[in-house]
Amino acid sequence: MNRLRTVVVCLVIACAGALSPTAAGAVAGAVPPRWSALPVPAAVPPVHVADLAARGPGEAWATGSENVSEGPRPVLYGWNGSAWRRDSTFPGAGEPGRLGKVQFVGEEAWIFHLRDGAGEILRRSAGGWSTVPLPRPLWVHQDFAAVPGAAWVVGEDDTGLKVLHYDGSRWTEQPTPEGVTFLMGITARSADDAWAWADTATGPAVLRWDGATWRDAKVPLPPNSNVQSVLLEPSGRVTIAGSQYADGVNSTYLMTRTGSAWRTTRPPLGNASTEAVVRGPDGALWLPMRSDRAFQSKYARVDGARTTFSYGPQRTNAIEVQARVLARAGSALLSFGTAEIYGSKPHPMSERLGG
Numbered sequence: 001m002n003r004l005r006t007v008v009v010c011l012v013i014a015c016a017g018a019l020s021p022t023a024a025g026a027v028a029g030a031v032p033p034r035w036s037a038l039p040v041p042a043a044v045p046p047v048h049v050a051d052l053a054a055r056g057p058g059e060a061w062a063t064g065s066e067n068v069s070e071g072p073r074p075v076l077y078g079w080n081g082s083a084w085r086r087d088s089t090f091p092g093a094g095e096p097g098r099l100g101k102v103q104f105v106g107e108e109a110w111i112f113h114l115r116d117g118a119g120e121i122l123r124r125s126a127g128g129w130s131t132v133p134l135p136r137p138l139w140v141h142q143d144f145a146a147v148p149g150a151a152w153v154v155g156e157d158d159t160g161l162k163v164l165h166y167d168g169s170r171w172t173e174q175p176t177p178e179g180v181t182f183l184m185g186i187t188a189r190s191a192d193d194a195w196a197w198a199d200t201a202t203g204p205a206v207l208r209w210d211g212a213t214w215r216d217a218k219v220p221l222p223p224n225s226n227v228q229s230v231l232l233e234p235s236g237r238v239t240i241a242g243s244q245y246a247d248g249v250n251s252t253y254l255m256t257r258t259g260s261a262w263r264t265t266r267p268p269l270g271n272a273s274t275e276a277v278v279r280g281p282d283g284a285l286w287l288p289m290r291s292d293r294a295f296q297s298k299y300a301r302v303d304g305a306r307t308t309f310s311y312g313p314q315r316t317n318a319i320e321v322q323a324r325v326l327a328r329a330g331s332a333l334l335s336f337g338t339a340e341i342y343g344s345k346p347h348p349m350s351e352r353l354g355g
Contacts, residue, residue, distance in 0.1 A: 035299070035312040038350040041086040043075050044068050045345035049324040049337055053102035057081055057330030057355060061109055063099035064348075074099040074113065077348070079334065084350060090122050090129045103146040110151065112144035119153060121146070135171035138162060142183055149191035154183040163214070176207065176214050189232040197227035206230065206240065220262055222253055228274045239285065241274030254285070254302065267307040269300055278326045280333055281354065288323035288335060297321040297337065297351060312351045317342040321349065331355055
């Protein structure tokens with residue numbers, strides 16, 4: 001027995017010695033990165049988070065609103081690569097209102113701003129902030145998208161659905177295909193390639209702008225489904241995400257087009273909202289989940305047929321930690337959301353993976 005034990009010990013030592021420093025480093029490097037908490041300056045709770053967008057590792061903007069005695073007031077946070085800071089220099093920062101979607105247009109950041117009931121676009125350049133007012137009031141501002149040479153705001157007024165288009169100098173109103181009753185969202189890759197998801201007289205549909213007109217994109221959506229987001233990528237790949245009702249339950253689906261064919265998958269995400277789905281720096285799809293742990297946020301990673309989950313850092317006495325939006329920031333993922341600590345209302349939180 002002692003001789004056998006000696007042989008085993010020798011084999012273990014020999015194997016350990018056979019691992020070069022390079023190989024040992026490779027093993028250590030295989031450990032996946034963990035989510036880390038980022039401090040966020042305070043806002044008046046409860047806080048509502050609207051959007052997060054990053055240009056790269058050194059610039060990101062998070063938007064939303066805080067609750068003051070006069071009602072909601074816009075909240076804007078800027079990321080400089082190492083810390084979040086609160087920005088209160090934009091027009092209307094101290095007035096009632098909300099901030100919505102963030103888009104990067106050339107060297108500028110464009111942010112939709114609902115100010116005293118009217119819509120406008122905030123533009124931040126090297127020279128500071130400026131505004132582009134909407135040409136007419138809307139009583140529902142549903143979504144906003146902007147690219148070099150074009151911007152869209154979709155919503156409704158007392159006459160019905162409106163698609164407002166800005167070409168850099170003037171606003172025009174764009175008609176939609178017959179039967180479209182409501183536009184739920186819009187996104188764009190270029191001035192002549194925009195996509196919107198809509199309710200129509202015959203059910204949900206995806207529309208596409210080709211630079212001249214809006215048309216039905218003829219996407220074969222699953223039956224009894226809705227569309228929650230459309231992800232356009234520079235490669236030409238399109239990902240549509242939503243929820244489908246079947247056999248008495250709702251479940252998440254993903255549709256991807258890499259050419260002319262659509263492929264539908266149903267990852268094990270339950271009925272998770274896919275409004276904040278992004279393509280991560282690792283090439284996988286990421287989205288925030290409603291956490292099943294009271295003290296940690298939760299994220300899903302979908303890479304082909306494989307779905308995995310990760311959790312944010314533990315937060316002491318947290319009732320709910322909920323990441324709302326995600327953005328790729330260089331080689332890292334940034335999240336922004338809210339954390340509700342026992343005895344308090346939700347306040348802003350942020351986490352980072354990698355980078």
